[in-house]
Structure formats: structure tokens, C-alpha cells
Amino acid sequence: MKKNILLTLIILSIFIFTTHAYNLNNKDQLFINNITLKIEKIISKKGEKYRNLFINKLTKYSIKYRDTKPRYSEIFIGVAENITIEAIPKKCYLGMEVPSDLMRFSKDSPWRQKILSTQTLDSNSDAMIANLKKILTIDLKKSKAVLNPSIQKWSSPVHIIDSDNCELFDVQNENGSYHDSIDPDRDGIIKNIPIPKEIWAEPEVDGHTILIDLNKRKVREFSRFQQLSNGKYQASTAAIWDLDSKGIGKAFDGKTWYRQGVNGAGTSYFGGMITFEEMKAGKIEHVLAVSTPANRKKMSKGGAYNSELCADVATRTDGWGIGPEFILEGQKIQLNPDLDLDKIGLSENAKIIARALQEYGAYVMDNARGFNLIMQNMDSDGSGKTWIKDFSDVNLFDIPLDEFRVLSCDNVMRK
Structure with missing residues (x-):
């Protein structure tokens, strides 16, 4: 629940900031590219799980605004389609955080x-x-x-x-x-x-x-x-x-x-x-x-x-x-x-x-x-x-x- 709220705030903040920084008269692709870059910076630190969460959330926004704000809808879906797999970091070292629910070997161990x-x-x-x-x-x-x-x-x-x-x-x-x-x-x-x-x-x-x-x-x-x-x-x-x-x-x-x-x-x-x-x-x-x-x-x-x-x-x-x-x-x-x-x-x-x-x-x-x-x-x-x-x-x-x-x-x- 907290993660979904966080994602919503991040996406809306990025969207509001971008639409404020770039006049709505600019081409939609400029919005899409700019929002995509900002989201990919977050993904590059968080990984594939966040990429999938971002895409799911953006797709929901696209559907939500399809009738009332079609232009917003197009921008959201454009960003979702624009986020590339290359944004996901390829790291060897992932830190020292051992998942607390990691099972120690098989059930009969x-x-x-x-x-x-x-x-x-x-x-x-x-x-x-x-x-x-x-x-x-x-x-x-x-x-x-x-x-x-x-x-x-x-x-x-x-x-x-x-x-x-x-x-x-x-x-x-x-x-x-x-x-x-x-x-x-x-x-x-x-x-x-x-x-x-x-x-x-x-x-x-x-x-x-x-x-x-x-x-x-x-x-x-x-x-x-x-x-x-x-x-x-x-x-x-x-x-x-x-x-x-x-x-x-x-x-x-x-x-x-x-x-x-x-x-x-x-x-x-x-x-x-x-x-x-x-x-x-x-x-x-x-x-x-x-x-x-x-x-x-x-x-x-x-x-x-x-x-x-x-x-x-x-x-x-x-x-x-x-x-x-x-x-x-x-x-x-x-x-x-x-x-x-x-x-x-x-x-x-x-x-x-x-x-x-x-x-x-x-x-x-x-x-x-x-x-x-x-x-x-x-x-x-x-x-x-x-x-x-x-x-x-x-x-x-x-x-x-x-x-x-x-x-x-x-x-x-x-x-």
C-alpha cells in the first residue's frame, strides 16, 4: 500500500513538474521523453520491480484520463511504452540486505x-x-x-x-x-x-x-x-x-x-x-x-x-x-x-x-x-x-x- 502511494506521488510530481517546466504548447513527445528520463533515473537505482510498478501505474492513469483528459492519457501511455529495459541497472553487488523471509534451505532441512x-x-x-x-x-x-x-x-x-x-x-x-x-x-x-x-x-x-x-x-x-x-x-x-x-x-x-x-x-x-x-x-x-x-x-x-x-x-x-x-x-x-x-x-x-x-x-x-x-x-x-x-x-x-x-x-x- 505504501509503495503504491509512493509511486503515485512520484509520478504525479514528475508530471506536474514537467508540465510546469515545459509549456503545454510544446510537443507531447517532449513531455514523454522528459518524464521517461526522470522515471528511468529512479528505476536505475531501484531495479526491475519498480519498472514494472511504474508501467502498471502509468497504464492505469492512461485509462483514468482517457475520456476527461485525452492528452494526459496519451502522455501517460507514451511514457509507459517509452521506459526501456535498458533503464534497469545491471549490478553484480546488491548489498547486505538478506530478505527476512528467506527460507534456510528446503522444508525438510x-x-x-x-x-x-x-x-x-x-x-x-x-x-x-x-x-x-x-x-x-x-x-x-x-x-x-x-x-x-x-x-x-x-x-x-x-x-x-x-x-x-x-x-x-x-x-x-x-x-x-x-x-x-x-x-x-x-x-x-x-x-x-x-x-x-x-x-x-x-x-x-x-x-x-x-x-x-x-x-x-x-x-x-x-x-x-x-x-x-x-x-x-x-x-x-x-x-x-x-x-x-x-x-x-x-x-x-x-x-x-x-x-x-x-x-x-x-x-x-x-x-x-x-x-x-x-x-x-x-x-x-x-x-x-x-x-x-x-x-x-x-x-x-x-x-x-x-x-x-x-x-x-x-x-x-x-x-x-x-x-x-x-x-x-x-x-x-x-x-x-x-x-x-x-x-x-x-x-x-x-x-x-x-x-x-x-x-x-x-x-x-x-x-x-x-x-x-x-x-x-x-x-x-x-x-x-x-x-x-x-x-x-x-x-x-x-x-x-x-x-x-x-x-x-x-x-x-x-x-
């Missing part, structure tokens, strides 16, 4: 499943949370064991692109090959990646960046991504996901299994990320992602296997802890669904995240020196200023860590 009321807890859930608290407060000497939103570092920007309008580059790995799914000949080169010049990577050493093509339905993820002085691009790990797939890989897959994904668990980095637009919309409808300092390598010393993971989403692990008190990478953590969010004083914005943690939970996807919630990095300088400006009241630190629990894993894989 683990990333989109709510936690069932029948879901059981891990038999060591209490010990796992107690161990997480101990590591945070005693080993890492933090003043308080809390969930921390990663808005400044140890996260990733998300860049929206239109591959059809991008220059293509090869991305190289100087330290070996990528996973076989994207580097089948194991030459350490991923070929023909659309990369706009405007993108940037997370400022910390992990250097994550994510490119999403909404038209092609592709998500390209990279770690330690950078452009070298010779103009070439390199990344230590990479993954390409289809938005219409489940968004998961196969655990310990192939000889290069340890190269899957761009995080410790080899999951999709975007799959559990909270985006800026989701928070503005006030609703999160997917499983979240967290990193912790208490991730498991294996249950006990010795044995016939070296590491283990929860294979709902994890494909590899960089867990280090040995013992049942450590959490598997790929395992899901849930905020107590019976916790009254009002009683603990959460802000309305914090409740958006807390409800998602109650309804969907969060997969453990990486090691970290904190209990960190993965959120879209919006600022190349690592300041977090974009988040702070609009969401400074997200007081997740008021959630007691004892209100979290670890869900059982029905698909433990070992290697």
Missing part, C-alpha cells in the same frame, strides 16, 4: 525443524552445561558465564550478488586442495566464482565471508578469504550450498573430509546465522548456531576411533575435549522452553532470539573462547556499530546459563 516436545535430553546434559560454565569462568577467567552475540568479530558478513553481472575469478588454496565436492581434481582451485569488488571478509584471522545469489539459489562460503596484491583471490576453506537443498553434507565424506565447510563442524555457516533483517522483522524461523569452548573430540581416551560428531548437520569436528562432559559438534543446545522471558527481564529484541532458542535451538558449529551466538557481521571495521545502533538492548547476558540444556544426538558418527 534440519536447519528448519522446530524441537519436538518428545525430544529427549542428553544423559550428560547437566554435566555439559556445568563444564561449559567452568571453562568460561575458571579456565578463561570470564567474570560471568553468558551467551554472547557475535556482532563485532568471529562471525561473517553476507553479501547479496547477481552472478549474471559479476566478473568470474578462480579462488585458490595455497595449502592444499578443497573438499572433493568443489575441487574434484584436488588442484586447490575453485573455478569461475562470481566476486564483486565491493565485498569484504570478517576482520579477524578467520576471515569469513558469504556470497548469496538469490536468483541462482546459491550460497558460497569462504574462510580466510582475501584478495592478493596480484589481484588473485585465495581462501583456506570453501563451501557451496544450494538453497533448495537440505543444506547439509555427509559426515567424514571422502579423502578430503576434513576440508568440508568453513567452520569447525563443516556445517553451512549461513544456515544458523541471525541476520540483521530478521531482527528488524522481529521473527526467526530456523535453528541458530553457536560456538563454545567446550566441544568434544571423543568420549574417552584410547579406543578404535579418533573423533566423533553429531551428524544431523556436522560433517567434521575440531572438538578438543575428551569426556562425556564435553558437547559434540553438531549437537543441539536449547533454551528451557518453560523459562518465562518476562521474569528474567529480557528486552523485546532479546526475546526474538530467546524464543528461537526455545523453539528451534542452536547447533554447536565451532570452537571459541566464549559461548558465542553467530550473527551477521555488518561492519568491515569490526565495530559492530550497525547492530549497536538499532539493537543495543539485546541483553542475552541476562539469561542464566543453567537454563540451557543439551539435546540427545541420535546420529553419532565416529572416525
